[in-house]
Amino acid sequence: MSLNHLSIEELHDLLVKKELSALELTQATLEDIKSREGAVDSFLTISEEAALAQAEALDEKGIDADNVMAAIPIAVKDNISTKGILTTAASKMLYNYEPIFDATAVEKLYAKDMIVIGKTNLDEFAMGGSNENSAFKPTKNAWDQTKVPGGSSGGSASAVASGQVRLSLGSDTGGSIRQPAAFSGIVGMKPTYGRVSRFGLIAFGSSLDQIGPFSQTVKENAQLLNVISGHDVKDATSTKQEVADFTSKIGQDIKGMKIALPKEYMGEGIDPAVKEVILKAARHLESLGAIVEEVSLPHSKYGVAVYYIIASSEASSNLQRFDGIRYGFRAEDATSLEEIYVQTRSQGFGEEVKRRIMLGTFSLSAGYYDAYFKKAGQVRTLIIRDFEKVFADYDLILGPTAPTVAFGLDTLNHDPVAMYLADLLTIPVNLAGLPGISIPAGFVEGLPVGLQLIGPKYSEETIYQVAAAFEATTDYHKQQPVIFGGEA
Known part of the structure; x- marks a missing residue:
C-alpha cells in the first residue's frame, strides 16, 4: 500500500512517533511519482x-x-x-525560467515545513479546460487515461487522484481548480477572491485568479487552506479579513441549513446522467436535515460571454511583459527590435494563448471598449447581484461542477466555443469573487461527478461544514482509480 493512502493526520502521527522519517516519506512519494507518472504525465x-x-x-x-x-x-x-525550481506556466515562452523568489503561498508552505516535491502541468498560462494546451505534453485522467483530467490545473488534480501526492496547489480563474477536481474525483477549493495572496502567481486574469488547494478529503483541503491564507502586503488585492480555522465547523450538524439549487445550473447543456447524480446528492443533503429549494440566477447565462471578454482583456494586458527582451524565450531569427517582439510572441505563445490575447486586445481597443469590456463589467455586476439576492435567504448554493464527466483527449480541443461552454457552471463564481468547492458526488459510466457548493464571500468554513457532512455519510471519496489501487 502506498503511504498516500494514509491521511495527513495518520502520516503526522507516524512522523511524530518516529515510526516514519521525513526522508522515508519523501522517498516513498518520489517512488509513487516515478511509478505512476508515465501513465498520467502530471509533472513538468x-x-x-x-x-x-x-x-x-x-x-x-x-x-x-x-x-x-x-x-x-x-x-x-x-x-x-518557486525559487530555484523551473516555473514555465507550461509555455515555450518560459521554458528556461527559474525564479529568484517564491510566491507568497509557497513561502507559507515552507514556513509550515511542507516539502515541494515538484511542479505540475497545466494549460499554457492557465488558459484552457483540458490540459491539452500545455506546450510540453497533455496530462491524462487518473481514472481513464483516454480522458482529459480537466484544466487548467489538470496536472495538480491528476497528481492527487493518481496517488502521486496527497496534496497539491492549483489556481482558478474560471473553474481551473473545481473542474479538474470534479473530473478527477477529488476535492478542490477556489477560495474567496483575495483570501490567498496572488503574489508570485503568473497573472492571467487579475480580477479573477485565485490560488487554492486540491486534496483527497475535505478536512485535508481545509487544513491546506489554513496554511496558504492570509493578508499579504505584496498583493494589493489581498484581503485583510481575519483568517479563521477553516476546519472549525467540520463535524457540525447541517440540520436546518438552507441550500439553493439554481434552475439554470440544471438546464440545457447539462448531461442528464450528471443531473441525476446532483439531484441524488441534493436529496442526500435533505436527509441530513438541510433544506434544499430551487432558485433562479437569471444572469448566469451571460457568464461565459462576460468572462471571455474580461479574462481575455486582462490576459492581453498581463502577457505584454513576455517580449523576448527580459527573460524567457527569444526568437533566434529576429534581425530588428520589432522582429524580436513579433517573432518571439508568434513562436513563444501557443494557439489558445494567442487567440485570447487577440480577443482581449480587440475588446480593449478604441471604438470597441464601450461595446465589449465596459458592457461585460456591467453584466458582471448583475451576476454579482443575483448571488447577493440568493444569499440573503440561503446559506449555500449547490449544483454540478461541470456539465459532463471527463471527455476524451483530442475531442473538444479543436472547438474553442465547446471548450469554453464547459466552464458554464464555474465561471460565475469567479466573476463574483465567491468561494466554491467541488467534492466527489458519484459516478457516470465509471467517471467521477463533482458536486459544487458555493457560498457568500468568506464562508469557507460553512462550505467545508456541508462538504464534510456529505463526505462523512457517503463513500464516493473512498473509491480510487486503478492506478491508485482501486478496483477495475
Whole structure:
C-alpha cells in the first residue's frame, strides 16, 4: 500500500512517533511519482534533490507535534513561482525560467515545513479546460487515461487522484481548480477572491485568479487552506479579513441549513446522467436535515460571454511583459527590435494563448471598449447581484461542477466555443469573487461527478461544514482509480 493512502493526520502521527522519517516519506512519494507518472504525465519538473535535502534537514530539526503539515510533500502548479525550481506556466515562452523568489503561498508552505516535491502541468498560462494546451505534453485522467483530467490545473488534480501526492496547489480563474477536481474525483477549493495572496502567481486574469488547494478529503483541503491564507502586503488585492480555522465547523450538524439549487445550473447543456447524480446528492443533503429549494440566477447565462471578454482583456494586458527582451524565450531569427517582439510572441505563445490575447486586445481597443469590456463589467455586476439576492435567504448554493464527466483527449480541443461552454457552471463564481468547492458526488459510466457548493464571500468554513457532512455519510471519496489501487 502506498503511504498516500494514509491521511495527513495518520502520516503526522507516524512522523511524530518516529515510526516514519521525513526522508522515508519523501522517498516513498518520489517512488509513487516515478511509478505512476508515465501513465498520467502530471509533472513538468520533479524537484528530487531539493526535496530530499529538505527532508533530511527536517529529520535533523525534529517534527513539530503541533504542526500537522510538517514534512508533508506537496505538488505546486507550474504557474506559481518557486525559487530555484523551473516555473514555465507550461509555455515555450518560459521554458528556461527559474525564479529568484517564491510566491507568497509557497513561502507559507515552507514556513509550515511542507516539502515541494515538484511542479505540475497545466494549460499554457492557465488558459484552457483540458490540459491539452500545455506546450510540453497533455496530462491524462487518473481514472481513464483516454480522458482529459480537466484544466487548467489538470496536472495538480491528476497528481492527487493518481496517488502521486496527497496534496497539491492549483489556481482558478474560471473553474481551473473545481473542474479538474470534479473530473478527477477529488476535492478542490477556489477560495474567496483575495483570501490567498496572488503574489508570485503568473497573472492571467487579475480580477479573477485565485490560488487554492486540491486534496483527497475535505478536512485535508481545509487544513491546506489554513496554511496558504492570509493578508499579504505584496498583493494589493489581498484581503485583510481575519483568517479563521477553516476546519472549525467540520463535524457540525447541517440540520436546518438552507441550500439553493439554481434552475439554470440544471438546464440545457447539462448531461442528464450528471443531473441525476446532483439531484441524488441534493436529496442526500435533505436527509441530513438541510433544506434544499430551487432558485433562479437569471444572469448566469451571460457568464461565459462576460468572462471571455474580461479574462481575455486582462490576459492581453498581463502577457505584454513576455517580449523576448527580459527573460524567457527569444526568437533566434529576429534581425530588428520589432522582429524580436513579433517573432518571439508568434513562436513563444501557443494557439489558445494567442487567440485570447487577440480577443482581449480587440475588446480593449478604441471604438470597441464601450461595446465589449465596459458592457461585460456591467453584466458582471448583475451576476454579482443575483448571488447577493440568493444569499440573503440561503446559506449555500449547490449544483454540478461541470456539465459532463471527463471527455476524451483530442475531442473538444479543436472547438474553442465547446471548450469554453464547459466552464458554464464555474465561471460565475469567479466573476463574483465567491468561494466554491467541488467534492466527489458519484459516478457516470465509471467517471467521477463533482458536486459544487458555493457560498457568500468568506464562508469557507460553512462550505467545508456541508462538504464534510456529505463526505462523512457517503463513500464516493473512498473509491480510487486503478492506478491508485482501486478496483477495475
